[in-house]
Amino acid sequence: MTRAAVVTGIGVVAPGGIGREAFWSLLTEGRTATRAITHFDPAPFRSRIAAEADFDPLEAGLSYQQNRRMDRAAQFAVVSAREALADSGLEPESTPPHRRAVTIGSAVGCTTSLEEEYQVLSDGGRHRLVDHTYGTPHLYDHMVPSTIAVEVARDTAAEGEVSLVSTGCTSGIDAVAQGARCITEGTADVVLAGATDAPLSPITSACFDAIKATSPNNSDPGHASRPFDADRDGFVLGEGAAVLVLEERGAARRRGARIYAEIGGVANRSNAFHMTGLKPDGREMAEAITVALDRARMAPEDVDYINAHGSGTKQNDRHETAAFKRSLGDRAYRVPVSSIKSMVGHSLGAIGSIELAACALVIDRGVVPPTANLHTRDPECDLDYVPLTARECEVDAVLSVGSGFGGFQSAMVLRRPAA
Structure with a gap:
């Protein structure tokens, strides 16, 4: 097994x-x-x-x-x-x-x-x-x-x-x-x-x-x-x-444990491009997302929420918006996306695990956290970023992504365990 x-x-x-x-x-x-x-x-x-x-x-x-x-x-x-x-x-x-x-x-x-x-x-x-x-x-x-x-x-x-x-x-x-x-x-x-x-x-x-x-x-x-x-x-x-x-x-x-979530799939890529720069097409992050979904044996339609890296820099937000569109296709426009960095800041290496803790709680409690301070829509960032207010909805699968200096791109899928 x-x-x-x-x-x-x-x-x-x-x-x-x-x-x-x-x-x-x-x-x-x-x-x-x-x-x-x-x-x-x-x-x-x-x-x-x-x-x-x-x-x-x-x-x-x-x-x-x-x-x-x-x-x-x-x-x-x-x-x-x-x-x-x-x-x-x-x-x-x-x-x-x-x-x-x-x-x-x-x-x-x-x-x-x-x-x-x-x-x-x-x-x-x-x-x-x-x-x-x-x-x-x-x-x-x-x-x-x-x-x-x-x-x-x-x-x-x-x-x-x-x-x-x-x-x-x-x-x-x-x-x-x-x-x-x-x-x-x-x-x-x-x-x-x-x-x-x-x-x-x-x-x-x-x-x-x-x-x-x-x-x-x-x-x-x-x-x-x-x-x-x-x-x-x-x-x-x-x-x-x-x-x-x-x-x-x-x-x-x-042992009768409470299970918050199951780790479905993980993947990593590097852009081998620039120490701090990102290409606007988001290809490497998109590849990490696709492989993570494949390893989880899931399709883009199965993703119910995306926990974005969402750092708040011009290049990062454009980069991952493009990556979501490239990897998820039309589903990218129909799935809620948010960044908790809008509320707790960017704690560098720690933030990925803090975001995964949030993702597990999202699955367990059926609430998607908002992107705080999102008042003015950027035409280049045209997805559903859950502005300002949390949203109640049933979530069975979450995609969480991270992007780091050195060109690192990571993606992980958390999902509700099958009964």
Whole structure:
């Protein structure tokens, strides 16, 4: 019998509220969590807004020592994994430790801690040669992104495969895909799969300022993230994490687990074109969508909702609109499409798993989140982007896509498991 991976637990740390239910309330109410940056002084930067998570590690259940040891991104991942495990109803003794795996994605690793340590070691940038004696004993961990996945494994007693996936802004989709492969190949019975990033730091702001990718709409941060809108002017940085519990479908049913969704098909492509640029025809993303549907043994007509990458840059929104038309044909005009980045910002590698958490909840609860701030129709973006207000509808299959620097294009199909 073919093994299939299903989602039985969801944990989220996101802007606008900590936890799965706060996240879902934000999305379905169409609220935005973008605001002026408070993590550091943003005055020197072109874009001074972000979607920050109101996260206190001690209130979230971490110990003082964990708070000292872990980077903010690792803290997000551990807290999300704990919530996902609790949601799944799995008992700790139900699965041998060597049959539990962890796959975590991250685009920029421990950026927050590295930035802070550089400031200390260089005395605020005054010294070109840094003094290592001022460094935290955990500095090595911050320099090796895989320690984020290790922290999740340590906290959940997972002794199977532990890996970190870093493919830029598709890391969240790709890490969940890796976790699903562990299930379908039989190398694990339970996988904690997701992604995390806490990129809100001066170095990240400077990098995106340099290429003018982020929105300069500092006077109105709540309306700055405007995917598919004619007046969009760049994306808004965010932070957060989401972790999904994946199990084999038959085993999940035998224990009576609540199954949110089944992972139907996954595919990846690269445009081999430009580090940050995208071709307007969307061919590579379209190919990833077509292959993901083929692997799920589904047709374009079977897709009930598309969770778009929807970053809010001119080239990305045109690119994926073309990709949907190219891969789905006429169905592209009849299926709702939305971008939750309009509400929670773009958390780089984490956003793919945050979006997959939203997709699983869409299938489970029958509500499609809106694209917030979409007021002015762009003639080049002429699909149904669910403007402003959530929509109740039965959803049996969701397509989620991601696009990342380096030319990465990923697509995943989630669907309601057959009875």
